[in-house]
Each structure stands twice: as C-alpha cells, then as structure tokens.
Amino acid sequence: MIPPTPDRPDALLREASARIGREDAEPLLAHALGRDRAWLFAHATDPVAAESAAAFRALVERRATGEPVAYLTGHRGFWTLDLKVTPDTLIPRPETELLVELALARIEPGMPARVADLGTGSGAIALAIASERPLAAVVATDVAKATLAVAVANAQALGLDNVWFRRGDWDQALGGDRFDLIASNPPYVAEGDPHLEQGDLRHEPPRALSSGADGLDAIRTIVSAAPRHLVPGGWLLLEHGLEQGAAVRALLAQAGMVDVQTARDLEHRDRVTLGRMPA
Numbered sequence: 001m002i003p004p005t006p007d008r009p010d011a012l013l014r015e016a017s018a019r020i021g022r023e024d025a026e027p028l029l030a031h032a033l034g035r036d037r038a039w040l041f042a043h044a045t046d047p048v049a050a051e052s053a054a055a056f057r058a059l060v061e062r063r064a065t066g067e068p069v070a071y072l073t074g075h076r077g078f079w080t081l082d083l084k085v086t087p088d089t090l091i092p093r094p095e096t097e098l099l100v101e102l103a104l105a106r107i108e109p110g111m112p113a114r115v116a117d118l119g120t121g122s123g124a125i126a127l128a129i130a131s132e133r134p135l136a137a138v139v140a141t142d143v144a145k146a147t148l149a150v151a152v153a154n155a156q157a158l159g160l161d162n163v164w165f166r167r168g169d170w171d172q173a174l175g176g177d178r179f180d181l182i183a184s185n186p187p188y189v190a191e192g193d194p195h196l197e198q199g200d201l202r203h204e205p206p207r208a209l210s211s212g213a214d215g216l217d218a219i220r221t222i223v224s225a226a227p228r229h230l231v232p233g234g235w236l237l238l239e240h241g242l243e244q245g246a247a248v249r250a251l252l253a254q255a256g257m258v259d260v261q262t263a264r265d266l267e268h269r270d271r272v273t274l275g276r277m278p279a
C-alpha cells in the first residue's frame, strides 16, 4: 500500500485561501504549526504532520463561520507588542495606535508621569505607553475580572513593571487619584448599529463596543469625571467613532477643557479627540 502523500504548507495555504483568503490562512497555519509566518515560506514544501494539518483545517472551518483570527490564534500585534487576546477582550485595532502616538507626544521621555488607561481590555494602550515611557506610572482599569487577568498576563509576559491594574467602571477605579494624562478607547458604537452584527464585532464583548442609544454614554461618563482626576494642564484623550468628533469636542469644552481638537486616523477619519485642563 502506498502511504498517503503528506500535506505541505504551500498546498494547505492554497486550499485554505480559496475558503477564507490568504491573509487569514497564513496566521492560522503559522499558529497550527507553532511557527512564524516567514517559516511557512522557507519550508513551503516540507511535509506537515497529519495532526497539524488536521488542527489547521479545524481552525479554517471556525474562521469560515466567522470567528476572529485573533481569537483563534490567541494573539494580535499592537504597536511594537505582541498581545494575548481572548473573547474577554476587544481585539486591538491599528487605528488605536493613533491614540498611543498622541499620548506619547504629551508624555515627556525621561520624566516621571502619571497616566491612566480606562477600559484597558488586553492592555494595549497602557502597555504601549508603559513600554515607551519607562518612567511613567500607568494605571490600567477594567470592569471585568477576566479581562483584567489578560491585561495582567500581557504586562508580565512583556516584563513591564510600571503598570498597575485596578478593577472598576471608568472613573470609579481611580479613587481620589489625579493623573497627567488619561487615555481611553471606550465603547462608542450606538446600540442597534448594524455593524455590531458584522465581522469580528459579533464575537467581541458587547460592553467593549456599544454604549447607549448614541454610543456616547461611556464617553459622557469619562468626560464628566475627568476634571476630578486630571492635574492642572493634564490631558484627556478619547478614541471615538468617525461621526462623533463634534459631539466629543463639545463634551470636552463643556467640562472646561481647553486646546480641544480632533485627530484623524490613517484613513482620514475623525478618530481621537483630546483636550486638557487649564494650567
């Protein structure tokens, strides 16, 4: 009897790409083989163990039914970091790197600073800032215990010891503390928005995505509490939806903030609004 021909990375990728697209097939195959993406091309014609090929095909099936790639592989790159993600965390998005850039521009390197990231999820914003500003003390909050556990695991895996984790809803996790900068990527999608029924969003924690009839409930809570938690001259930076710039600028102005402005992401969409307390 002739043994069956073993699968090879190139053929597995071709087969899966027809189903879920190459962009998703590559990270899933790398994950199933315990290798990185580059390895797949250097070893395109190597035999693949039958169990690995079966594991890959099972991942492809799950992807085909809509499960996010990041939940299937258990990680996602953000900034310079590789982060663990689970269905308890939002999947970090590239547009949120704009929030990190704007925050870093307002935290002087080589100087101590107190920073908070509200609703940290996987820890993306807090850990990116902590990694770039070792002298900053970063407080990362989340309302959900399981979510905070993922963020803690990420801090440990990255060896970042300038991040402190607190459980609680938005400002309630901050006690009486004041910060030089508060950043947040809160939920901002309107409840009932059809996007919530599409793509990865169907699998992400609803509390990380949607917030009230106009999507602004969490943002209103954070902005109204911010003056009690910022030092004079301290900055608030909020990610929001592409049509919420004017509304968020108005909220910051109402809260007494100055230098209020909205920044656009790489696709020229309003994405982050920021302002600071008068000095």
Ligand code: GLN
Pocket (backbone or CB within 6 Å): 093, 185, 186, 187, 188, 189, 195, 201, 208, 209, 210
């Ligand atoms: N940017 C996400 C999306 O619409 C929403 C994340 C959030 O609400 N913070 O895909």
